[in-house]
Amino acid sequence: MGSVGVGKTSLVERLVYQRFSPEYLSSIGVRVDKKSLELDDCKVNLLIWDIAGEFMTHKVYQKYLRGAAAVVCVFDVTREQSFLAIKSLISEISNEQINPIIYIIGNKIDLVKNKAEFNYLFLDESNVDMLTSAKDGEKVEEAFQFLSKILASNSPNLRRV
Amino acid sequence: MSNPNAFEELKKILLEEDQRETKRINEDLRSELQVKIDELEAQLNDPVKFSSKIEASKKQIIDILGPVMGSMIRKYVSSEIEKLNDSIDKRKEKFFGLFKWRDKNIKNIQQPKIIEILLIEEESGLLLGKFSKDAISDTDMFAGMLTAIRSFMQEAVKSDNQDVSLIEYNDFRIFLHNYGSYYFCVIFEGRNSPGFIAFLRQEIDTFSDKHRMHISPQDTNDFPIDQLNGLMNTYFERTCAKLAEKLF
Incomplete structure (x- = not known):
């Protein structure tokens, strides 16, 4: 989840081969994709629900979150507002009586020319799980590998194949 | 003399x-x-x-020729009507022949045929098990997207009590049979008759009752999907055999 334009769909597109039409995103606010990842000792099938940023204010997005093993919250590292939106989202999720793993990704790191000197004024890095660039593909696969490991070791909602 | x-x-x-x-x-x-x-x-x-x-002499000519011409015209018209009748008869024969063919074959054509039965977790859209006669492309994604569409519709009509039960797409029909934490999705082709739907409900209910402890998501984490697939295959193969003997 995340605000409009933070790069959620780009992240998913970088990760998986899309099969459903992107029109689903604008019509019902979600598109489901699948990604299989090989971990050290197992294979994880991720079913990724890419929820349109425009639907964050719509009640239906709460329905889309039900049953989720993890919620990947994406923000744009160059837009503080998108990070604040994530914080608000997380508190809403806690109120929804659902208990998914919250995984935070800061995207568009490619826009930061000098990462070492980049001033994360708004960012508490300890709260961010991964910084990625959907444009370059930087850390995208790693982000979902890392998430899969967390899920494989912690989630009670996983089904064995 | x-x-x-x-x-x-x-x-x-x-x-x-x-x-x-x-x-x-x-x-x-x-x-x-x-x-x-x-x-x-x-x-x-x-x-x-x-x-x-x-x-x-027009009038006289008509008087004289009229009956002759009339007879000729009648003969011509009658012959043409006969030809037309012959042609209609031939077409009728073809047409009703088609009806006869239809009557003979239509039931077979419309006889519902199960293509796939998916068992899907209600909220996550995760595929819990499946039975495939003629597999669709990616059942995991299909199950997820179908669940998303259902969620959207439930929210759109503001009702958790009412649900989508039938989706039609081209020659295919998707029947959804809902339970609390999971639902069955039957993809079939052919006629959607009330008798067939009642038959499906009955079959699914029986399977669900028999294997509830293996299906229900909160109880199933230790029951591998492959085993559930095996149970579904055995059971729904028999359903297909029963279906082949019935005519809906």
């Missing part, structure tokens, strides 16, 4: 005058007729005169 020529001589004496008169009349008539024929011939060879003659 009688004279054998007496009769001929008597005939000559009695009829000589009449014969002469008859001959004269014939010659007169012939010459008169010849004049008339010549006149007529001259008129017929002159198109202006002929057409004016026809025009002047």
